[in-house]
Amino acid sequence: MENITVHASRGLRGTIDIPGDKSISHRSVMFGSIAEGRTVITNFLESEDCISTADCFREMGVKITRIGEKVEIKGAGLHGLKAPSRILDAGNSGTTLRLMMGILAGQPFTSRITGDASLQRRPMLRVVAPLREMGVMVEGKENGNFCPLAITGGKLKPLDFVSNVASAQAKSCILLAGLYADGVTSVKEPAKSRDHTERMLAEFGVKLREVKGKISIRGGQALKGCAITVPGDISSAAFFLIAGALVPNSEITVKNVGINPTRTGVLEVLKQMGAKLVIKKRKGRGEPSADITVRSSKLKGVTVKGSIIPRLIDEIPILAVAAAMAKGKMVFKNIGELRVKESDRIKTVCSELSKFGVKTKEMKDSMIIYGNSKPKGALTLSHGDHRVAMLAAVLGLVAEGETRVYDTACIKTSFPEFENLLGKLQVRHAGNY
Numbered sequence: 001m002e003n004i005t006v007h008a009s010r011g012l013r014g015t016i017d018i019p020g021d022k023s024i025s026h027r028s029v030m031f032g033s034i035a036e037g038r039t040v041i042t043n044f045l046e047s048e049d050c051i052s053t054a055d056c057f058r059e060m061g062v063k064i065t066r067i068g069e070k071v072e073i074k075g076a077g078l079h080g081l082k083a084p085s086r087i088l089d090a091g092n093s094g095t096t097l098r099l100m101m102g103i104l105a106g107q108p109f110t111s112r113i114t115g116d117a118s119l120q121r122r123p124m125l126r127v128v129a130p131l132r133e134m135g136v137m138v139e140g141k142e143n144g145n146f147c148p149l150a151i152t153g154g155k156l157k158p159l160d161f162v163s164n165v166a167s168a169q170a171k172s173c174i175l176l177a178g179l180y181a182d183g184v185t186s187v188k189e190p191a192k193s194r195d196h197t198e199r200m201l202a203e204f205g206v207k208l209r210e211v212k213g214k215i216s217i218r219g220g221q222a223l224k225g226c227a228i229t230v231p232g233d234i235s236s237a238a239f240f241l242i243a244g245a246l247v248p249n250s251e252i253t254v255k256n257v258g259i260n261p262t263r264t265g266v267l268e269v270l271k272q273m274g275a276k277l278v279i280k281k282r283k284g285r286g287e288p289s290a291d292i293t294v295r296s297s298k299l300k301g302v303t304v305k306g307s308i309i310p311r312l313i314d315e316i317p318i319l320a321v322a323a324a325m326a327k328g329k330m331v332f333k334n335i336g337e338l339r340v341k342e343s344d345r346i347k348t349v350c351s352e353l354s355k356f357g358v359k360t361k362e363m364k365d366s367m368i369i370y371g372n373s374k375p376k377g378a379l380t381l382s383h384g385d386h387r388v389a390m391l392a393a394v395l396g397l398v399a400e401g402e403t404r405v406y407d408t409a410c411i412k413t414s415f416p417e418f419e420n421l422l423g424k425l426q427v428r429h430a431g432n433y
Contacts (some may be wrong), residue, residue, distance in 0.1 A: 001407055001408070002114045002409040003075045003405060003406050003407070003408055003410070004046055004389070004393050004404070004408045004419055005394070005403070005404050005405075006057055006377075006393050006396030006397060006399075006402070006403045006404075006405070006422075007268055007377075007397065007402055007403070008181065008377075008397065008400060008401070009071070009247045009250075009397040009398070009401060009427070010190070010244055010249060010426070010428070011247060011248060011250050011426075011427035012240075012244055012250040012251075012252055012291065012376070012425040012426065012427065013249075013250060013251050013252065014222065014252060014253075014256055014424060014425045015252075015253040015254075015255060016240065016252065016255065016421050016425065017254075017255050017256060018136055018232040018233060018236045018237050018240070018254055018255075018256075018257070018417075018421070019043075019045045019046070019047065019232065019233060019234040019236060019415060019416070020043040020044055020045040020177060020230035020231070020232065020233065020289075020415060021045065021162075021196075021230055021231055021232065021234070021235075022045050022047060022049060022050060022233055022235070022236075022414050023095060023194065023196050023233075023267040024200070024228075024230045024231070024258070024287060025041070025044050025045040025050045025166070025230050026036070026049070026053050026093070026096060026101070026197050026198065027054050027172075027196055027197060027200050028041045028044065028049055028071075028228045028230060029041070029044075029050065029054050029056070029057060029064065029071070029073065029102065029201050030053060030099060030100065030176075031200055031201065031223055032073035032075055032082075032228070033057040033060075033062040033064070033073055033075055033076060033081070034075060034076065034078050034103060034179075035075035035077070035083070035204055035221055035222075035223035035224060035225045035226075036037050036075055036077045036078075036222055036223065036225060037073070037074075037075055037224060037225030037226055037227040038072065038074060038225045039073040039075060039226060039227070039228065040070050040071070040072050040073075040228070041070060041071040041072075041226050041227075041229075041230065041394045042069070042070050042227070042229045042230065043069075043116030043226070043229060043231070043232075043256075044070075044071045044230055044260055045229040045230065045233065045414075046123035046416070047095065047412060047413055047414050047415065047416055048091055048360065048412050048416075049091060049092060049093035049095070049413045049414060050090065050093075051091075051122065051236070051351055052089060052090050052091035052093050052096050052321045053090075053093065053095075053096045053100070054071075055100070056084075056088045056096065056100060056113075056139060056200070057152055059082075059084040059085070059088055060076070060081040060082050060084050060088075060111075060304070061076060061080075061081060062074070062075070062076050062081070062376060062420070063343070066068060070145070070198060071225065071261070072340055073225070073286070074228070074238075075223070075225050076224070077177060078180070078220075078222060078223065079106075079108075079233060080104075080297065081107055082330050083102075083104045083107075083109035083110070083111065083336060084111055084112075084202060084240075085263070086149070087112040087113065087114055087148065088100070088111060088112065088113040088114070089114060089115065089325055090113060090114075090115040090119060090147075091116055092113055092115065092116050092119055092342065092410070092411070092413045093115070093119070093413070094119060094122055094169060094341075094342075094372075095169055097113060097114075097119060097124070097147060098124070098127050098169040098170065099169060099171045099172050099173055099176060099197075100113065101113070101124075101127055101128075101149070101151060101173055101177075102127070102131070102133060102172065102175070102177040102178075102193075102199075103176050104149060104151045104153055105131050105134065105136040105153045105156060105176075105180065106153050106154075106155055106176075106179065106180025106181075107153045107154075107176060108153065108246075108309050108373070109152075109153070109155075109175045110150060110151065110152040111150070112148060112149065112150045113148065113149055113151065114147045114148035114149070115147055116204075117384075118342050118343075118385075119382050120146055120147055120148075121146070121149065121423075122146075122340055122341075122342075123145050123340055123365060124140070124144065124146060124149065124176065125143075125149060126146045126163075126165065126167060126168060126170045127169070127170050127173040127174070128140075128144040128145070128149075129200060130146075130159055130161050130173075130177075131151075131173070131174075131177060131335050132171075133157075133158045133159055133161075133183075134153065134157050134158070134159050134174075134177055134181060135154065135156050135157050136152070136153055136154075136156065136177070137150060137152040137154075137401075138150070138151050138209075139149070140351070145327045148329075150231065152259065153180070154179040155180075155182065156177055156178075156180050156182070156185035157181060157182070157183065158178065158181040158184050158185045158219065159174065159177075159178070159184050159186075159206050160185075161182070161185075161186065161187050161188070162188045163187060163188065163189045163190070164190065164192040165189075165190070165337065166189045166190055166192065166193040166309075166386030167189070167311040167337075168191055168193040168194040168195075168197065168262075168344060169309075170187075171187045171189060171193055171215065172197040172385070173186050173190070174180055175187060175198075175208075175215065175217050176197075177180075178217040178218075178219055178231055178390045179206070179217065179220070179221060179249055181219040182219055182220075183218070183220070184216050184217070184218050185216070185217055185219065186214050186215060186216040186217075187215050188213055188214040189213065189225050189308075190216075191263065191306075191307045191310050192213065192261055192307075192311075193259070193310045193312070194260065194262040194264045194310070194311065194420065196211070196260065196262075196287070197220065197262075197402050198215060199286070199287060200402075201217075203222070203228065203286065204223040204225075205221075205222070205224040205226075206221045206223060207221065209372040214386055219331075225269065226382060228286070229284070229286060230256045230287075231256055231257065231258035231259075231286075231288075231289035231290070232254065232255065232258060232351065233257075233258065233414075234255045234258050234259065234260075234263050234264065234266065234267075234313045234315075235263075235387075235414070236258045236414065236415045236418075237254045237292065237420070238266050238315045238318050238319075239318050239390050239391070239394055239415075240252055240254055240294075240421070240425070241254065241267075241275070241292060242270070242319070242321060242322045242394060243296045243317050243394045243422075244289075244294035244295065244296070244392070244396055245270065245276070245294050245295075245297040245322065246297075246299075246321070246398050247296065247397050248293065248296050248396070249296060249427060249428070250294075250296045250312060251293065251295045252294050252425060253291060253292070253293040254291070254292050254293075254333065255291045256282065256289050256290075256291065257289060257290055257291070257292050258287050258288070258289050259279070259281070259288050259289060259290045260287055260288060260388035261288075261311075262310075262311055262312060262372060264376075265310075265311030265312030266307045266312045266319065266424035267292075267313035268308065269302065269304055269312060269319060269428070270299075270319075270331055272298055272301055272302045273289075273296060273297075273299040273301070273322060273326055274297055274299050275297060275299060275322075276294060276295040276296070276297045277292060277293070277294055278292070278294075279291075279292050280291040280292075280293075280361070285292055295334075295403070299322055299325065299326035299327065299371075300326050300327045300328055300371075301323055301326045301327065301329050301331075301369070301371045302330060303327040303330070303332035303333070304316075304330070304331070304332050304333070304369075305331070305332070305333035305334050306333075306334060307331075309335060309337075310319070311336050313335070313337055313338070314387065316335060316338060316345070316349075317333055317349050317387045317388060317391045318387065318390070318391050318394065319331070319332075320349050320353060320360075320367070320369050320391065321353075321391050321394050322397045323369035323371055324353055324356070324358040324369055324370075324371060324375065324395065325371065325373060325375075325398060326371040326372075326375045327332070327372060328370055328371050328372070329369065329370045329371060330368070330369045330371060331366065331367075331368050332366060332367050332368075332369075333365070333366045333375050334365060335365055335366060335367065336364065339365075341385070341387075341389070342383075342385040342386065342388075342410070343383040343384060343386060343388060344368075345368075345385065345387070345388070346362055346363075346365075346367050347362060348383045348385060348388050349388065350362045350367055350382075350390070352378075352380045352381065352388060352391070352392050353365030353395070354371065355378040355379070355380055356373070356375035356376060356378045356380075356399055356403075357374070357375055357376050357378075358373045358375060358395075358428075359373070360411055369393070374400070375395055375398060375399040375400070375402030376399055376401065377385070377399045377400060377402045377403040377404075378396075378398045378403055378404075379403075379404050379406070380390075380392040380403065380405050380406065380408045381386075381406050381407060382405060382406065382410050382411075383407075383410055384407065384410050385410060386410045386411045386412075386413050386415065387414075387416050389405050389407070389408045389410055389411050390411060390415065390418055391401060391407075392405045393405050393418075393422065396432075
C-alpha cells in the first residue's frame with residue numbers, strides 16, 4: 001500500500017507545470033481513434049485513467065503510439081473499429097466507460113466493458129437509458145445500471161434528449177452516439193456542463209448547433225485527424241492554488257492551466273473568498289489557457305450553490321480544505337452528484353476533515369464546513385479516491401504535527417506527479433524568503 005507523509009510547511013514557492021487536462025486527454029484519444037487520418041496530441045496526460053482509454057481503442061485495432069513527447073493516432077474512421085477479442089477495461093475511469101458507450105453504441109458488433117471495483121459501483125443508467133431509446137441493446141447488473149456491461153450496437157435512431165442533470169459525460173455519450181444515428185440528435189441540460197466534447201468535435205471538423213442550451217449533432221459526419229494541444233488540468237492545479245493560498249510565506253505560479261469557462265468556477269469562488277490570484281491569459285487556438293499565480297491569502301467562507309456547481313464539481317473536495325481554514329462557515333448546496341463519484345465525496349470529505357479536528361455537517365445534497373480551524377495532523381484514508389487523498393495531503397501542510405495519508409496509489413489515475421511537485425515547492429529554510 002502506498003502512503004504519503006506530510007508535515008506543516010514553512011512555505012511553498014516556485015513555478016510548476018501541471019499535467020495535461022484529463023477530460024481533454026480522454027477525448028483526444030477517442031476522437032482521434034474514430035477520425036480519418038492522423039491525429040497528433042501534445043501534452044497528453046499519462047495517467048492510469050487516460051491510458052485505460054488508449055488501451056481500449058488499441059483492443060479495437062487502433063494504432064496509438066508515443067513519439068517523443070507526443071502521442072500519434074492513426075484513426076480507423078467512424079466505422080473502422082474492430083470487435084474486441086476480450087472485455088474492454090475502463091479501469092477507474094467513468095469518463096472512459098460512459099463516453100465509450102456512445103461510440104460502441106454505433107458499432108455493428110457486441111462489446112463488453114468493465115472497470116475496477118470502484119467503477120463497478122458507479123451508476124450507468126443515466127447513459128444506458130437514452131442509448132436504449134436510440135436502439136442500443138445494453139445488458140448488465142441491475143438492468144444495466146452497473147458494469148460489467150454488454151453493448152450491442154448498430155443502426156441508431158436520433159434522439160431529442162432532455163437531461164435532468166448537468167453531466168458532461170452523459171451529454172458527450174449521447175452526442176457521440178448521435179454521430180452514428182440517421183438524423184439529428186440533441187441534448188438539453190438544466191445547466192451548462194463542461195463543453196470539451198463540443199469544442200473538440202469542432203476541431204475534428206464536426207458541425208454542431210447550440211440554441212438556447214440545446215446542443216444538436218447530425219449523424220454521419222466524418223471526423224478529420226488533426227493536431228490537439230492539451231492544456232494543464234485546472235482540477236489538478238486547484239490543489240496547488242489552494243495550498244499556495246493557505247500556507248504562509250507562499251507564492252506559486254502554475255503555468256498553462258486550462259481556463260475553459262465551463263471549468264473556471266473554482267477560480268471565481270476563490271476570488272470571492274479573497275484569494276490573491278493573478279491570471280495571465282495565453283494566446284493560441286483551441287482551449288483557452290493561462291498562467292496563474294497565487295499568494296498566501298486570508299480567506300472567508302462563502303455559499304456555493306446553483307448553476308456554478310457543474311463548473312466546479314470536481315474541485316469541491318479541495319475547496320472544502322480552503323473552507324476549513326477560512327473565516328466563518330462555508331456552505332455547499334446542490335452537490336448530490338458527489339455521492340456517485342469515485343467515493344461518496346460528501347461523506348468521505350466530511351469524514352477525513354473531521355479527523356483533523358475540522359467541524360463539518362453532512363446533508364443529503366449539501367455540506368457545511370466550519371472555518372477558523374486549527375487542524376492537527378491525522379491518519380487519513382483515501383477511500384480509493386484520488387481527490388480525497390490529495391485534499392488530505394494539502395490540509396496536512398497547515399496542520400500541526402505529522403499527517404499520513406494511506407492508500408494513495410489512486411492518485412496515479414489523474415495526477416502521478418502530485419507528490420513530486422509538492423516536494424519541489426517546499427521552502428526548506430524559514431529564512432529563505
